[in-house]
Amino acid sequence: MIHVAAAVIDDGAGNIFLAKRPDDKHQGGLWEFPGGKVEPGESSEVALARELDEEIGIKVNQVESLIQIPYHYSDKSVFLDVFRVTGFSGEAWGREGQEVRWVPLNELDSYPFPAANKPILNAVLLPDKLLITKAYSSVSGCISGTESAINAFSLTWFMLRQKQLSEEGYAHWVRTMRAASQLNNRRLILSCSVELANSLKGEALHLTSQRLMAMSNREEFSGRFLGASCHSLEELNKAQLMQCDYVTLSPISPTKSHPSTPVLGWKAASNIIAQAALPVFLLGGMNQSDLMQAKSIGAQGIAGINAWCS
CATH class of the missing domain: 3.20.20.70 (Aldolase class I)
Structure with missing residues (x-):
């Protein structure tokens, strides 16, 4: 099972940061909450900070756990460790050439996500x-x-x-x-x-x-x-x-x-x-x-x- 750390990043004004997966990758062309693989010996929080720096150029200052999702595709299984990023420095952008955008909460449902991201979307939209x-x-x-x-x-x-x-x-x-x-x-x-x-x-x-x-x-x-x-x-x-x-x-x-x-x-x-x-x-x-x-x-x-x- 592939262990992935993912982030729900809020700009403080009700907009959520999304990145588009490259067409040549698994689930390519779909939008996702940014993040990446957790390397052996690495904690999820450390992996998340590293991935967000590498992918979108921000430094994570504060996170809180949102949801953990075991998900099984027909060709692979993933375990998503999802965090809400509540503090960061820098300006988020697509450092790897990927398309990115800030999306208002009430528009998230109009974006196509990988199936494993649907529970994340629900966790974002639901109250506590x-x-x-x-x-x-x-x-x-x-x-x-x-x-x-x-x-x-x-x-x-x-x-x-x-x-x-x-x-x-x-x-x-x-x-x-x-x-x-x-x-x-x-x-x-x-x-x-x-x-x-x-x-x-x-x-x-x-x-x-x-x-x-x-x-x-x-x-x-x-x-x-x-x-x-x-x-x-x-x-x-x-x-x-x-x-x-x-x-x-x-x-x-x-x-x-x-x-x-x-x-x-x-x-x-x-x-x-x-x-x-x-x-x-x-x-x-x-x-x-x-x-x-x-x-x-x-x-x-x-x-x-x-x-x-x-």
């Missing part, structure tokens, strides 16, 4: 804190509660999970929340059937583990982001087979809602994440204070209800 709505008795209460949590904790994505509603009722809540101006600039993730999500033209859908296991083709969902609830390695593997863009893994710790449910714990979660080629949110008993520990074991971040909803 995912709000799941608690059960509300009215849509107005849900809007108010969601807005309060979003403002208090600087949240950008939220999942509308309201198991008590019929499909007709859920659709009404979705349309009402979409019309709420205070939520317009936040990403709404639907939690319903694939059929209902498609009829609502949802751009993001989160599947229950039951719906995930029943799914036979990723193309059943017409939106951009597909997520799923996972509680085991078997379900994670199914999510990867369905080309999900992320998963939640739960329960990590005991929860108020399911106090008798056996928990995975941090060690088991770490072992499962190590086999994941997609972003993973930890769920179940999570609090804001758990975010850094979640990231330290390779998770995208945390998801929760009680962590942010009062």
